[in-house]
Structure formats: C-alpha cells, structure tokens
Amino acid sequence: MPQKSSIPRSLRRRSTDAEKRVWHFLRNRQLGGWKFRRQVWIDRYIVDFVCLDAKLVVELDGSQHAENVGSDLLRSGILERNGFRVVRYRNSDVLSNTSEVLDDIIAHLELRKCCARQASLVSG
Template sequence: MKFARTLRRNSTEVEKRLWSILRDRRLAGHKFRRQVPIGPYVADFACFDARLVVELDGSQHLEDAARDTRRDAELARRGFEVLRVWNSEVSDNRDGVLDLIFDALSRRAAPPSSGLRPPSPIKGEGHAAPSELYEDKK
C-alpha cells in the first residue's frame, strides 16, 4: 500500500525512537513491522505472531476518539489487541511503555523461535533418558 510506504518514509521522531527498540527482534525476540496495512487501516507497529498492534497517539487523537474506537473494534475483530500509547509516554516513560508491550506479548504469544534446530545426534548415539540428563550431584 502506497500510503503505508509514505508513512514509513515520514516517521515522527517518537515513531523512530520506538522503532529503534522494536526492530530486528530487539524486544524479547518478537518480530514487529511498522506502518503495516491491516484491513482498511495502517498500524503504527504490529507483531503478527502475537496479534498485537501498538499505536502511538498524539493530541490529534483527543479530537476524534470515536474514530479510534471504530478502528480498534475492527482490529479486534481481526484478532488483534491494540495498545494505545501517548507520544509523550515514549519520551517520558520509555521503560514503562516497553514493560506494557512486553506484558502484552507475554500474554499473547509463545516465546519466539530462534529458527535454529538442535543438532542431530552423532550416528549411533540416541537421546538420553530424562533421568540421565539431570544427575543428582551429591
């Protein structure tokens, strides 16, 4: 969607600040995308594995709360939880914002996969029984 691309190119300073933390799986290994279309809307940040949207709100959102309510309802219908965070909170309480996002991720998603598989056993070696893995060291 062209509009989403334009929003990515014209990010606000607050969006850039939060994106620097969420990008590249930096927050507990969860993958976020920014300015991503979901249905008829463009989410500021979305983690599809957790079905979580993080919206940064400025003062313009005070003027049209009904629009945000409709938008949140549509995203919820599509299975997303929406976290709304004031722009000032990212600047004034960054750790609190990250805790809020992390808590929502913890509730909604399994731990992220590293994409790595454990090594195959060497030929002739099998898996140890659970009791052999946890020896009692007395």
C-alpha cells in the same frame, strides 16, 4: 490514486519522533525476540506497529487523538474483530517514559503468548 504499498512507505519516511524511538527498540527482534513490522495494512487501516505472531497492534497517538476518540474506538474494534489486540500510547509518554512503554508492550506480548498457549491446550 496512490498504490496501496506507497502509503505505508510514505508514512515510514515521515515518522514522528515517538515512532522513531519505539521502532529503534522493536526492529530486528530486539524486544524479547518478537518480530514487529511498521506501517502495515490490516483490514482498511494502516497500523503503526504490529507483531503478527502475537496479533498485537501498537498504536502511538499524538495530541490530535484526544479529539478523535470515536474513530479510534471504531478502528480498534475492527482490528480486534480481526483477532488483534490493540494497545495505545501517547507520543508524550513514549518520549518521556520509553522504558515503561516497552515494559508494557512486553507484558502484552507475554499475555498474548500465554493466551495462545491456553487456547491450543483447550482445542487440542
């Protein structure tokens, strides 16, 4: 059985074109200063990208995900119960509308920041 750390490493080596494109913009805090990691274990799943500070998971879906809607919903539900917001984009959208996908990710990050700020005001 492979070690837990070897699976994400293998996935990083075999990234799709869409994953490579998104990672080009997410790495090194290039997207609004937010730090992202890729191919990370959360609970029992390896997510494509995660910003731990915003608790935002970004998943890129190939054509096979049209057949796996139920398992994607279950996966998203488990991640959300762990406090993460999951956003999904089709590989084809990433490749044809990269700037729109990145703008949408920024909008979700800002929303998470705003919600976190409001929660701290209510609890503090």
